[in-house]
Amino acid sequence: MPDxxxxxxxxxxFFGKVIALKDVxxxxxxxxxxxxxxxxxxxxxTLIKTLAGVHKPDEGEIIVDGQKITxxxxxxALDIGxxxxxQDLALVSLMSVTRNFFMGREPMKGPPFFKTFDIExxxxxxxxxxxxxxxxxxxxxxxxxxxxxxxxxxxxISRAIYFGAKVLILDxxxxxxxxxxASVVLKYIVKAASxxxxxxxxxxxxxxxxxxxNSFTVLNRGKSLGTYExxxxxxxxxxxxxxxxxxxxxLEVELKEMNRLSAQ
Amino acid sequence: xxxxxxxxNTKTDSNHDERLKKVSKLKLLLNRPELGALGGAxxxxxxxxxxxxxxxxxxxxxxxxxxxxxxxxxxxxxxxAMLMIGGEFDLSIGSMIGFAGICIAIPAIYWGWPLxxxxxxxxxxxxLVGYFNGILVVKTGLPxxxxxxxxxxxxxxxxxxxxxxxxxxxxxxxxRVLIENxxxxxxxxxDTFKWLFTWLGSMKLIALRTDGTPLATGxxxxxxWFIFLAIVTTWIxxxxxxxxxxxxxxxxxxxxxxxGVPVGRVKISLFIGTAVAATIFATIQVxxxxxxxxxxxxxxxxxxxxxxxxxxxxLTGGYGSAIGAAFGAIIFGTVSMGIFYTxxxxxxxxxxxxxxxxxxxxxxxxxxxxxxxxK
Numbered sequence: 001m002p003d004x005x006x007x008x009x010x011x012x013x014f015f016g017k018v019i020a021l022k023d024v025x026x027x028x029x030x031x032x033x034x035x036x037x038x039x040x041x042x043x044x045x046t047l048i049k050t051l052a053g054v055h056k057p058d059e060g061e062i063i064v065d066g067q068k069i070t071x072x073x074x075x076x077a078l079d080i081g082x083x084x085x086x087q088d089l090a091l092v093s094l095m096s097v098t099r100n101f102f103m104g105r106e107p108m109k110g111p112p113f114f115k116t117f118d119i120e121x122x123x124x125x126x127x128x129x130x131x132x133x134x135x136x137x138x139x140x141x142x143x144x145x146x147x148x149x150x151x152x153x154x155x156x157i158s159r160a161i162y163f164g165a166k167v168l169i170l171d172x173x174x175x176x177x178x179x180x181x182a183s184v185v186l187k188y189i190v191k192a193a194s195x196x197x198x199x200x201x202x203x204x205x206x207x208x209x210x211x212x213x214n215s216f217t218v219l220n221r222g223k224s225l226g227t228y229e230x231x232x233x234x235x236x237x238x239x240x241x242x243x244x245x246x247x248x249x250x251l252e253v254e255l256k257e258m259n260r261l262s263a264q
Numbered sequence: 265x266x267x268x269x270x271x272x273n274t275k276t277d278s279n280h281d282e283r284l285k286k287v288s289k290l291k292l293l294l295n296r297p298e299l300g301a302l303g304g305a306x307x308x309x310x311x312x313x314x315x316x317x318x319x320x321x322x323x324x325x326x327x328x329x330x331x332x333x334x335x336x337x338x339x340x341x342x343x344x345a346m347l348m349i350g351g352e353f354d355l356s357i358g359s360m361i362g363f364a365g366i367c368i369a370i371p372a373i374y375w376g377w378p379l380x381x382x383x384x385x386x387x388x389x390x391x392l393v394g395y396f397n398g399i400l401v402v403k404t405g406l407p408x409x410x411x412x413x414x415x416x417x418x419x420x421x422x423x424x425x426x427x428x429x430x431x432x433x434x435x436x437x438x439x440r441v442l443i444e445n446x447x448x449x450x451x452x453x454x455d456t457f458k459w460l461f462t463w464l465g466s467m468k469l470i471a472l473r474t475d476g477t478p479l480a481t482g483x484x485x486x487x488x489w490f491i492f493l494a495i496v497t498t499w500i501x502x503x504x505x506x507x508x509x510x511x512x513x514x515x516x517x518x519x520x521x522x523x524g525v526p527v528g529r530v531k532i533s534l535f536i537g538t539a540v541a542a543t544i545f546a547t548i549q550v551x552x553x554x555x556x557x558x559x560x561x562x563x564x565x566x567x568x569x570x571x572x573x574x575x576x577x578x579l580t581g582g583y584g585s586a587i588g589a590a591f592g593a594i595i596f597g598t599v600s601m602g603i604f605y606t607x608x609x610x611x612x613x614x615x616x617x618x619x620x621x622x623x624x625x626x627x628x629x630x631x632x633x634x635x636x637x638x639k
Contacts, residue, residue, distance in 0.1 A: 075524065090522040092515030094582045094635060103512045104524035106505040116503040143635045159523075 005030045005065065005198045006082070006167050012059035013050050020046040023060070024224045026217055028167065028198040033189065034227075035209035036202045037242050038219035044202050047219065048171055051200070052084040053077035064167075081166030085173065089156040093145035097137055100144050101126040101159050129158050133188050150181030154188050161192060168192065169200045174208045186212050206242065210235045218242055297576030298588030300627050304574065304620070305591045308598050316605035324461070324470040324480040326605070328487075334597025335490035336545055338590050340564060341571035342493050343541030345589035347534040348572050349501070351514030351581030352401060352408035354538040356393070357568055359419035361561025364390060364546035366423050369436035369556035379439070380448035386543050393419065394539030398532030408535075416565070424558045440554030452489075452544070453551040455482025486548050490590070493541070497586035510534065515582030570617060571596055574624040578632055595620065 004027045013021040021043050028034050038044045049055045051062075053071035062069050064080055071077045074084070091100050102122045109118040123140045130137040135151050144152060153173050160168055170189065174182040190212050193199045203209050209216065216233060218225040218241045225241055240248065312321060320326050340357050347354055367386035371377040377385070397415055401408045427434055443449045458481060464470045465478030472478055501507040512520035513527045521527045542561065550556045573579065574595060575588030596617060603610050 074522070078524070084522075086522060088516070088519055090516070090519035092512055092519060092582060094515050094578075094632070095511050099508055099511065103508065103520060106508055108505060115505070117505050117508055119503070145635055 007063040010060040011057045021222050032214045033193045033199045035213035035216045042219040043222040083160035083165035084169040085156045087171050096141045098122045098126040098140040150184045153185045167198045171202050206239050298585040301575040301588045301591035312602040319605040321605040328480050330598045330601035332484045334594045335486040338490040338593030340541050340568040341589040341593040342586050343538040344568040345572035345577050348577040349514050349584040350510045350534045355412040355565050356415035357542045357565035358561040359416045360542035361546045363419045363423045364543040365550045365556035379442040379446040390539040390543040394536030398535035402528040427558050434558045437555035452547040458482040494590040570621045
């Protein structure tokens with residue numbers, strides 16, 4: 001199926017006797033946002049790390065652009081264009097916007113052996129990139145610590161895109177943000193997808209995921225409960241699947257019973 | 265990835281952003297980590313200028329004296345600062361000084377090696393010790409405080425034990441005669457700008473000995489090394505990729521690792537840096553004194569860290585400056601020598617050192633909050 005940019009087929013990961021992931025399948029087209037939903041302990045972190053090349057899957061295959069691929073390290077994944085923005089964002093708050101943007105991949109100038117970090121060029125690109133997403137970086141040499149949470153998230157995403165990401169994996173990008181900040185970040189994610197990236201958005205917040213996602217995969221206790229196109233599923237259904245709907249239903253019955261007893 | 269630029273709130277030419285006008289030069293300067301140390305150094309000079317201006321402290325001889333002390337401390341303080349920015353400590357600097365001295369003296373005096381070979385040997389040992397410190401910290405993930413504290417005892421003990429085993433004593437004299445005609449020793453043992461001092465002496469502008477030669481004969485090698493290292497390390501921190509990696513490794517090692525910074529290699533190289541700086545310090549002192557002493561450099565690691573902290577380094581890493589540590593060393597060096605020119609009892613120096621450090625830490629903490637606080 002060449003129309004998929006990236007496919008993760010039947011991925012399984014075991015840690016000793018613990019089955020962390022079992023037969024998880026996800027397929028993404030260009031420009032698509034897939035939301036990976038799951039409660040705490042559902043295996044989201046393990047799945048991200050497997051997709052990002054930190055863990056090697058014990059079963060299953062990863063297919064990028066129609067070719068089967070194995071990763072030995074996060075760098076391999078990155079080279080192929082699978083970039084992960086973790087919750088900690090890999091930003092150093094004491095360092096400037098520019099120095100963070102180019103951390104580990106600094107543009108250089110000058111003759112061999114005397115190559116220096118081309119800070120002017122870096123400043124210019126960083127300010128330009130942040131400007132494109134509507135973030136007002138008055139001074140790219142200001143410390144990242146002075147930026148808001150949403151701005152930091154956008155900086156991390158923008159950096160991944162600048163360095164050639166084709167598939168963007170975002171780990172809980174909105175979990176630490178207020179409503180306004182979260183909407184800024186979500187808007188930016190949609191924009192990134194519209195430019196041809198495939199985005200995997202990991203979250204436990206259905207209200208953030210539902211408006212932006214094209215498809216939804218729900219993870220529960222290491223297994224996929226299936227992938228649904230947006231037209232095939234409602235927000236409420238997703239919510240109840242995620243929380244383990246039956247358990248909540250049971251709780252509701254129990255509560256009713258308690259109320260009835262205490263009313264007597 | 266081609267992206268259209270739309271809704272740009274900020275002008276892309278960072279040099280001409282109209283909102284930048286409001287940030288004055290002064291405020292930019294206030295954000296520099298070395299500002300406190302620079303101010304402190306100026307205050308110290310003003311203070312001694314008033315209190316001891318007429319005592320000879322600021323004669324050519326007096327100035328070279330306190331510059332020499334400052335420079336010696338500065339050489340290790342700069343390396344300690346680089347390591348602190350990289351997020352680690354090295355408490356074995358002082359012991360490394362003693363160890364390096366012995367590594368020069370014993371082969372040269374007892375085994376008949378040429379002096380240059382002993383010096384090369386000492387530097388090789390420094391690289392080994394630094395590498396060992398670094399690899400231990402990086403591989404075990406233990407705090408460098410503990411690892412290098414262990415190394416502090418191991419190195420000092422080994423220095424004492426080996427020296428007594430080989431020589432039967434704790435000092436190794438007799439190096440002075442070996443310095444002449446040695447192809448390497450001059451790098452650590454030559455006073456420079458002698459012609460300038462001879463000329464100044466002949467013009468009767470500086471104090472002379474009774475035989476007519478000037479009292480101050482030239483700039484000591486420590487000062488040249490100090491200035492050289494201050495310039496090179498500042499250049500590395502501000503202008504090179506490796507410099508950016510040092511800040512990143514100290515600021516957030518996991519984050520830095522995730523974006524491809526070789527954090528382990530950076531840290532190991534910085535540990536090698538402190539050990540090599542300790543060896544530069546040792547070589548200069550051993551050649552100057554003509555003898556090696558097993559106890560040389562005791563407590564120097566703490567002075568180096570104090571100077572780095574006064575120079576604006578945060579104890580948590582990721583922030584600081586090499587030039588700041590240099591100013592910190594100048595403050596300590598100037599006060600430790602200047603105190604002799606005043607009526608103050610020299611016992612008070614340590615009190616000053618401690619107080620200075622406390623003030624610096626409080627000041628740095630405030631700066632860090634200012635730098636990292638959200639809008």
